[in-house]
Amino acid sequence: MQIVLIEGDGIGPEVTQAACRVIAAAGVKIDWVKAAAGIPAAEQHGEPLPEETLEMIRRYRVALKGPCTTPVGKGYRSINVRLRQGLDLFASVRPVKTLPGVKTPYEKVDLIVVRENTEGLYAGLEHQVVPGVVESVRLITRPAAERIVKFAFELARHGGRRMVTFCHKADVMRLSDGLFLECARSVADDYPFIQFEEKPIDNVCLELAADPAEFDVLVMENLFGDVISDLAAGLVGGLGVVPGANYGSRYAVFEAVHGSAPDIAGKGLANPIAVIRSAALMLEYVGHRGAAVKIEQSVATTLQNGVGLTRDLGGDGNTATITEQIIKNLGA
Ligand code: NAI
Numbered sequence: 460m461q462i463v464l465i466e467g468d469g470i471g472p473e474v475t476q477a478a479c480r481v482i483a484a485a486g487v488k489i490d491w492v493k494a495a496a497g498i499p500a501a502e503q504h505g506e507p508l509p510e511e512t513l514e515m516i517r518r519y520r521v522a523l524k525g526p527c528t529t530p531v532g533k534g535y536r537s538i539n540v541r542l543r544q545g546l547d548l549f550a551s552v553r554p555v556k557t558l559p560g561v562k563t564p565y566e567k568v569d570l571i572v573v574r575e576n577t578e579g580l581y582a583g584l585e586h587q588v589v590p591g592v593v594e595s596v597r598l599i600t601r602p603a604a605e606r607i608v609k610f611a612f613e614l615a616r617h618g619g620r621r622m623v624t625f626c627h628k629a630d631v632m633r634l635s636d637g638l639f640l641e642c643a644r645s646v647a648d649d650y651p652f653i654q655f656e657e658k659p660i661d662n663v664c665l666e667l668a669a670d671p672a673e674f675d676v677l678v679m680e681n682l683f684g685d686v687i688s689d690l691a692a693g694l695v696g697g698l699g700v701v702p703g704a705n706y707g708s709r710y711a712v713f714e715a716v717h718g719s720a721p722d723i724a725g726k727g728l729a730n731p732i733a734v735i736r737s738a739a740l741m742l743e744y745v746g747h748r749g750a751a752v753k754i755e756q757s758v759a760t761t762l763q764n765g766v767g768l769t770r771d772l773g774g775d776g777n778t779a780t781i782t783e784q785i786i787k788n789l790g791a
Pocket of ligand 1: 470474525526527528529539698699714715716717718719720721722723728729730731733771
């Protein structure tokens with residue numbers, strides 16, 4: 460099986476290599492097709508997301524991706540935003556679940572954040588009206604709103620989930636979130652067997668901080684989803700442990716929630732668990748459910764044992780030690 464591997468930059472190469480080792484140790488043979496993105500691509504091709512990279516994902520359909528730095532204020536548009544728009548990866552999915560051995564103030568968190576990935580304020584429609592005045596367009600369209608809410612309900616249905624919460628700010632952004640809310644209600648009508656609730660995004664933040672176990676599947680527009688997915692990661696141990704996936708109707712790209720962590724890049728200190736768990740989601744997607752479950756279980760065992768953990772998890776180990784433990788525990 461051929462799958463595209465984008466190592467990215469910063470801690471990207473360290474954590475993606477760890478994930479490739481774990482996949483191989485779990486018994487799945489993948490012929491990785493490397494594609495460039497991020498700083499190395501900008502240096503080599505003068506372009507942080509070369510067209511060849513998009514073409515490779517179009518050819519092989521599935522990619523595992525490490526984080527990529529987006530240089531601020533240098534005229535680059537976010538690589539991730541362009542990747543998602545270029546491949547129409549309209550749904551970002553972040554499963555957020557309490558992990559054994561990871562101490563947080565919360566218990567029994569088991570929710571999924573579903574984020575619309577192609578529109579909203581991240582559509583990139585910004586312009587300067589006059590010097591000192593800029594405008595950003597918050598794009599919401601009926602087809603995109605309906606398909607993301609439908610995606611969330613289908614995810615709920617297939618995953619045996621009880622409830623979908625639509626998060627919005629329709630009282631203030633009456634037209635844009637008004638349309639999104641109308642679409643959400645109409646899609647929800649097709650799923651009478653799944654509970655539907657609609658909540659203002661600020662209330663959702665408060666309730667996530669108070670009792671995240673109340674939530675099940677959450678669906679929302681792009682910017683809200685970006686913020687909520689990091690907030691939710693913080694409820695269960697932080698960016699180093701939460702996996703992510705971006706799905707379209709033809710392609711899928713699996714990547715961690717975290718960025719390129721320039722502060723620890725090249726030091727061998729990065730926690731690879733988020734990318735390893737993203738790789739497990741990828742294996743499930745390509746039909747290797749058994750290996751995916753084995754990897755998830757091994758990560759849980761490793762966290763529970765507490766041996767070789769990286770510093771962000773309170774250990775004194777590094778990328779290599781935690782990866783060794785995960786590989787060792789595959790057979791446990
Ligand atoms: P970041 O996620 O890279 O780092 C935030 C903090 O979390 C840092 O202290 C970092 O050391 C720590 N951290 C992140 N991942 C970790 C891991 N696996 N193990 C241990 N500690 C970890 O966020 P930041 O600093 O805002 O962004 C850095 C760059 O990454 C920016 O250029 C940004 O655009 C890019 N980025 C890329 C993403 C992607 O490619 N999917 C996602 C988010 C940011």
